[in-house]
Amino acid sequence: xxxxxxxxxxYGFCPECNKLKIDYVWCGTNACKKPHPRVQWSxxxxxxxxxxxxxxxxxKNFDDRFLEWIPSNRLExxxxxxxxxxxxxxxxxxxxxPRYFVMRQRGIPSKVILKTLGTSESITDSFLNELAEQYPxxxxxxxxxxxxxxxxxxxxxxxxxxxxxxxxxxxxxxxxPTCLNPKIDPVWCMARTCLEPHTxxxxxxxxxVLDEFIRSTQxxxxxxxxxFLEWIPYQHLEVSQLLENEYGSxxxxxxWVYGKRDCQYHRHKAxxxxxxxxxxxxxxxxxxxxxxxxxxxxCITRKDxxxxxxxxxxxxxxxxxxxxxxxxxxRRNMYGLCSTCKQPKNDPxxxxxxxxxxxxxxxxxxxxxxxxxxxxxxx
Ligand SMILES: [Zn+2]
Ligand SMILES: [Zn+2]
Ligand SMILES: [Zn+2]
Numbered sequence: 001x002x003x004x005x006x007x008x009x010x011y012g013f014c015p016e017c018n019k020l021k022i023d024y025v026w027c028g029t030n031a032c033k034k035p036h037p038r039v040q041w042s043x044x045x046x047x048x049x050x051x052x053x054x055x056x057x058x059x060k061n062f063d064d065r066f067l068e069w070i071p072s073n074r075l076e077x078x079x080x081x082x083x084x085x086x087x088x089x090x091x092x093x094x095x096x097x098p099r100y101f102v103m104r105q106r107g108i109p110s111k112v113i114l115k116t117l118g119t120s121e122s123i124t125d126s127f128l129n130e131l132a133e134q135y136p137x138x139x140x141x142x143x144x145x146x147x148x149x150x151x152x153x154x155x156x157x158x159x160x161x162x163x164x165x166x167x168x169x170x171x172x173x174x175x176x177p178t179c180l181n182p183k184i185d186p187v188w189c190m191a192r193t194c195l196e197p198h199t200x201x202x203x204x205x206x207x208x209v210l211d212e213f214i215r216s217t218q219x220x221x222x223x224x225x226x227x228f229l230e231w232i233p234y235q236h237l238e239v240s241q242l243l244e245n246e247y248g249s250x251x252x253x254x255x256w257v258y259g260k261r262d263c264q265y266h267r268h269k270a271x272x273x274x275x276x277x278x279x280x281x282x283x284x285x286x287x288x289x290x291x292x293x294x295x296x297x298x299c300i301t302r303k304d305x306x307x308x309x310x311x312x313x314x315x316x317x318x319x320x321x322x323x324x325x326x327x328x329x330x331r332r333n334m335y336g337l338c339s340t341c342k343q344p345k346n347d348p349x350x351x352x353x354x355x356x357x358x359x360x361x362x363x364x365x366x367x368x369x370x371x372x373x374x375x376x377x378x379x
Contacts, residue, residue: 005072012038024068025059028104035059043069045047045120045158048149051128055139062104063193064141069146070094070161075150078114087114090127094161098147110149111164116157123158131160137180142180142191168371172233174202185261186230187221190269197221205231205311205320207285214310217301225263226303230310232323237312250281255327260309264354277309278328293322299340304353307343336362 007020014020014027015036020026025035037056043049048069055067078092092114097107117123117131137143147164152159163169169182169190176182176189177198184190187197199218205211217228236258243251259273282289299305308324331344338344338351339359345351349359 002059004072010038010041010069012040022106023099024056026062026099026104030104037066040173041069043158044151045123047123047125047128048158049193050125052148058141065099065143066141067138067143067146070096070148070150072150072153074158075112075114075161076109078152081113088157088159090114090116090159092165094147112161112166113166114150114159116152116159117149117158118158120158134162135162136175136231142179142181143158144179144192146192151327172203184269184271186312187218187228188224188261188269192269194224205285206313207320208367209284209287209290210311210320213290218302220301224269227261227305228303229262229308232310232312234260234312234314237277237279237323239314243278249283251281252321252331253277254279256309256323260306263306269281275309276326277323277352278326279312279323282311282320282322284354285320298337302342304355305343305350 007022011024013019014029014032016032016034017027017029019027019029021036021038024041025037026032027036036060037053039053040219041054045195050071052067055065076095076099077089081087081089090113092112094112095109097110100107112300115235117127120335132138135146145166147161147163148158149196150161151157158207162260163182166182169184172187173183176191176194177195179189179191179194179361181189181191181194183200186200186203189198189313192224194197197218199215199221203334211231214229216230218230220226221228237254237256239252241253243253244377246328248335256277259271259275260270262268262270276360282293294300297308300308306325308322310323311320312323313320322336328344331346333349335345338353338356340356340358340360341351341353343351343353345360348362351360
């Protein structure tokens with residue numbers, strides 16, 4: 001937890017309820033409605049102080065984001081980013097974490113990236129104006145990704161503190177044209193308040209037919225909960241064991257490190273890391289193959305499809321795979337498809353789709369004993 005001296009020195013007390021504040025602007029008392037940005041603190045650099053305080057002055061609601069001065073002792077495990085040793089980028093744990101926006105309390109320790117900016121004399125107003133061009137969300141109230149500034153007390157270099165996925169998300173999906181935060185998938189950005197889908201065409205599977213098929217599902221997305229297919233970069237998958245070839249095509253088990261979209265909670269636009277998946281080889285990407293996939297996998301273009309995630313290609317072998325939930329085939333073979341959402345059921349009666357309210361006892365038996373089937377299905 002945040003030690004009191006840190007909170008006192010940097011956050012101060014709320015003039016309304018006299019309690020220690022939980023960040024530079026807010027206290028933890030729900031009844032205190034007014035922001036109270038504190039000005040008695042310094043980063044040691046006048047331009048940075050001005051810049052951060054400007055972002056805190058415009059705060060009106062608890063939801064509004066602002067930049068923070070993050071003392072170096074609030075960052076732990078600072079290590080150079082892999083493959084990036086000379087660029088001055090570091091991975092670190094921010095002990096306080098980004099502010100929560102629903103409850104009035106601090107976040108939990110979070111991974112962040114530190115980007116070295118330079119020593120104090122190089123950081124001027126014009127330097128920060130250029131930085132704001134590079135990170136266009138930095139002074140916006142819906143900024144979800146730039147947290148603030150810190151200093152390396154040994155080298156006296158200032159560093160920008162940003163979301164740990166910022167660079168990667170930006171390079172794959174680009175920035176949201178509305179809020180300027182990086183997008184989190186081909187359609188959506190990470191800002192909760194940003195409710196317009198923005199389909200990106202910055203990716204290609206290498207096949208026009210497949211691109212068009214995937215995009216047609218993305219273009220159908222209206223709200224965050226709507227699912228769609230994705231072109232999954234192969235480097236986001238940890239492909240491990242070759243599965244037994246019992247269904248007639250080569251299949252691999254693996255983990256989608258980046259993970260499927262978390263479609264349940266609009267409030268937390270996020271992805272579920274480390275989703276277990278199966279990759280099934282597709283021989284050729286012509287229209288017939290896609291038509292066949294739509295027939296054999298009837299949920300594939302539906303907005304409530306949470307079983308089939310998309311496609312990927314192994315860059316070494318050029319082989320293309322369909323990627324679905326690791327238990328898709330097993331559940332399908334055991335329980336069949338739900339007649340409503342067309343996805344494998346989860347047990348003999350129910351599927352996993354929340355909107356499917358009707359029980360669906362298996363009609364065809366899944367074992368070789370008709371008497372047992374009769375008993376189990378109650379017919
Ligand atoms: Zn208060
Ligand atoms: Zn946005
Ligand atoms: Zn269903």
